Amino acid sequence: MTQTHESAAHDHLKFYQVGSFAIGNRLLPLEVRSVQADPERNNAITSGHRACQGCGEALGARYAVDAAFRAAQGKLVAVNATGCLEVFSTPYPETSWRIAWLHSLFGNAPAVASGVAAAYKAMGRDDIRVLGQGGDGGTVDIGFGALSGMFERNDDVLYVCYDNEGYMNTGVQRSGATPPAARTMTTQAVGEAPGNPFGMGKDVPRIAMAHEIPYVATATVADLHDLEAKVTRAMEFRGARYIHVLVPCPLGWGSSSHDTIKVARAATQSGLFPVFEAERGDVTAVSRIRKRVPVEDYLRLQKRFAHLFTPERDEEVLAKLQARADRNIARYGLLGPDGDIEEGIAARRDELEGEGAQ
Amino acid sequence: MRQQIEGSQAVAQAVAACRPQVICAYPISPQTHIVETLSRLTKAGEVPGCEFMNVESEFAAMSVAIGASAAGARAYTATASQGLLFMVEAVYNASGLGLPIVMTVANRAIGAPINIWNDHSDAMSQRDSGWLQLYAETNQEAADLHVIAYRLAEELSLPVMVCMDGFILTHAVEEVDVPERDQVDAWLPPYAPRQVLDPDDAASIGAMVGPEAFTEVRYLAHARQMQALELIPQVCDSFQQHFGREAGGLVRPYRIDEDGQRAETVVVALGSVLGTIKDVVDARREQGESIGVLGIQSFRPFPMEAVRSALDGVRRVIVVEKAFSVGIGGIVASNLRMALDHLDIELRTVVAGLGGRPITTRSLHALFDRRDSLEPLEFLDLDRELVDRELERHAAGGRTGGAAENLLKDLGSVRSTPH
Incomplete structure (x- = not known):
């Protein structure tokens, strides 16, 4: 992979609000404003659902599904894996879904979506688009075979994984997407190597790319405009498409519910979660880091990493996590040509070390 | 066509x-x-x-x-x-x-x-x-x-x-x-x-x-x-x-009622083995035996009433089934027992044809010849000697190896037996 990718489609939009990168829709021309900013949006997941305060998945799904709905001109059906998104949205007779929605099982959402797509193809309804969705457990682990099958057949499905890095619906257990060192109820912060072991887990966006499907992208809830843009872009293709969205989970990560966006942003700005697009197996665009932060800035916001800082700093593990971020930055060229970013991070690191000394 | x-x-x-x-x-x-x-x-x-x-x-x-x-x-x-x-x-x-x-x-x-x-x-x-x-x-x-x-x-x-x-x-x-x-x-x-x-x-x-x-x-x-x-x-x-042809249905009686009389023995089965059983029953009817067959076409839903009315009045039911519930015995037989509640019918289960073992007319004749002395649960053509040898090995304790492999070793090279 090279380090000279084009910037993501809407990277030319730079928003500088004090203390955030929040997208200021009001400053944009109408045609590039977010779908959520449109009073005529579908509100696919309407209010009243039972998601936790600060749920990243509810936020991500709301943006993703409404963007897909608009791209499909309303002809959208969704297939949902078992998980938080399914449970918090539909205890009968109540439902938050304002689209045609089907839940079958935990491990088969991609295959069910393939079946739905096949049915519409057989019936000549190519106007109806199919969205599959699930959490990381349903996608990365138990539904992985079905996902890979859907990819290799190039079935006409957009599958969105809302990755909160663990089995949160069952009470925070480790998944194949749980990062190293993270504490979960099945990788507890005890023993000689507290938390999730290093050297495990899988990078499903890259595995998706290996299938050479038309479109693969990653996104986070820190940049919802980017998430919408990617869903919209994905809907321009036919065949198998995959979007992997990082969605912080205040409950499982031990972060403050008001910090969901901040945590997601720190994941991208540290390099731990690379944000990019790929077509037919090649990276075509990356979202460059605008203000690089050390991984500590990300980790410190979450109690699942608290054992890295108390009772004393675990320098070895912190260095290994920083190395993971650095590897992503090198692999995807996340820093771009701007040399001054390095200075910024050096200053921030000095600041943190100062705090640690106090 | x-x-x-x-x-x-x-x-x-x-x-x-x-x-x-x-x-x-x-x-x-x-x-x-x-x-x-x-x-x-x-x-x-x-x-x-x-x-x-x-x-x-x-x-x-x-x-x-x-x-x-x-x-x-x-x-x-x-x-x-x-x-x-x-x-x-x-x-x-x-x-x-x-x-x-x-x-x-x-x-x-x-x-x-x-x-x-x-x-x-x-x-x-x-x-x-x-x-x-x-x-x-x-x-x-x-x-x-x-x-x-x-x-x-x-x-x-x-x-x-x-x-x-x-x-x-x-x-x-x-x-x-x-x-x-x-x-x-x-x-x-x-x-x-x-x-x-x-x-x-x-x-x-x-x-x-x-x-x-x-x-x-x-x-x-x-x-x-x-x-x-x-x-x-x-x-x-x-x-x-x-x-213009019959297919499916709930149950299919065969020679249960003849000459105004309900058969003494009825063999119950599912699937293709019914053909073999009917041949055997025909031969035994020729010899004057009072025997018939009940084929179950619909196992779910289980036709309780149809089964009951087809079997009410028979003396003995022999269920020939190609599966069993380990630890209790016949599955079809268990279902049948519910349908025959309070009827005075002797019910015998014969597990047969497991893993492709042929259910032969010869074995069925031998089985029906013993109709008065059948155990509640039998396994058709079970090689008792082979089983006992493995049970002995197991009883001796220690690392006796896998049962399947042991049986195959005892049997020697796989051969087909004449039916």
Whole structure:
């Protein structure tokens, strides 16, 4: 992979609000404003659902599904894996879904979506688009075979994984997407190597790319405009498409519910979660880091990493996590040509070390 | 059209005549010839408006069928043995969602030890899955049952499993009058789903149900199978009128009542072994024995009343079944016992034909000769000596090795025995 990718489609939009990168829709021309900013949006997941305060998945799904709905001109059906998104949205007779929605099982959402797509193809309804969705457990682990099958057949499905890095619906257990060192109820912060072991887990966006499907992208809830843009872009293709969205989970990560966006942003700005697009197996665009932060800035916001800082700093593990971020930055060229970013991070690191000394 | 044809091909052609819209397939012996034929027919354009999908597992096959059926398409798949077990979670889900999927089960044993040959362990393991289960006696019936299955499934909004004996039926070539598309079109209406994924009429399908309504939802699943008990004879009568031949139904008595007398002994069985049993019964009737046969065509729903009225007044029932529930015994026999509650009938279970062991006329004659001294549970042609040797080894303790391997070592090279 090279380090000279084009910037993501809407990277030319730079928003500088004090203390955030929040997208200021009001400053944009109408045609590039977010779908959520449109009073005529579908509100696919309407209010009243039972998601936790600060749920990243509810936020991500709301943006993703409404963007897909608009791209499909309303002809959208969704297939949902078992998980938080399914449970918090539909205890009968109540439902938050304002689209045609089907839940079958935990491990088969991609295959069910393939079946739905096949049915519409057989019936000549190519106007109806199919969205599959699930959490990381349903996608990365138990539904992985079905996902890979859907990819290799190039079935006409957009599958969105809302990755909160663990089995949160069952009470925070480790998944194949749980990062190293993270504490979960099945990788507890005890023993000689507290938390999730290093050297495990899988990078499903890259595995998706290996299938050479038309479109693969990653996104986070820190940049919802980017998430919408990617869903919209994905809907321009036919065949198998995959979007992997990082969605912080205040409950499982031990972060403050008001910090969901901040945590997601720190994941991208540290390099731990690379944000990019790929077509037919090649990276075509990356979202460059605008203000690089050390991984500590990300980790410190979450109690699942608290054992890295108390009772004393675990320098070895912190260095290994920083190395993971650095590897992503090198692999995807996340820093771009701007040399001054390095200075910024050096200053921030000095600041943190100062705090640690106090 | 009447033709000399392999069972699998006859079934494939019957399925194709039903205008399925999504066929999903994952290969497993002895189901392969069915999906191979359907693959060829769809690719050649002989099944208009049908998507044929090669999927990555049986779990995916049933899941694709679920998605297709929920979207309003007529869906079909076929499996057997390990494949059926691999898709079990989705099998239950399909019936829970009320999706009228039709699936062929080319009945085969379940491992370990791995065995590709016929018995009913696979389908029997799914008797509680909420699917209708119809058992075919012949290839003609196997082909016809698929047409009937779609009619039943779509009227009831429940999935139907058509069970046909692996190899014995799937790979046997015999004369079959294969249902043709014109005939089927005139008898099987297009699929009109009760609930469908429709972007213009948004509904949430498959949502969570808690204790406040779960019992009622499950009760309705049972109630619909009870409705099926009424519907199956009606649909099968209608089939007979339209196609001019009998197929399916709930139960099929054979020589139970002769000369105004109910038989003393009735042999109960499912599937292709009924043919062999009928031959044996014919021979024994010739010798003056009072013996008949009851074939069970519909195992789910289980036709309690039909079974009871067919067997009321007989002295002895011998159930010959190709599966058993380890730790208790006969499965069909257990169901039968419920149907015969309070009737003074001696019930004997004979487990036979496991893993493809032939059920021969000679063995059946020997069995029926002992009709007055049968144990409650017997295993036909069990090699007692072989079993005892392994039991002794095991009793001696220590690392005795795997039972399957030990038995094969004792047997020496596998040989076929003359029937």
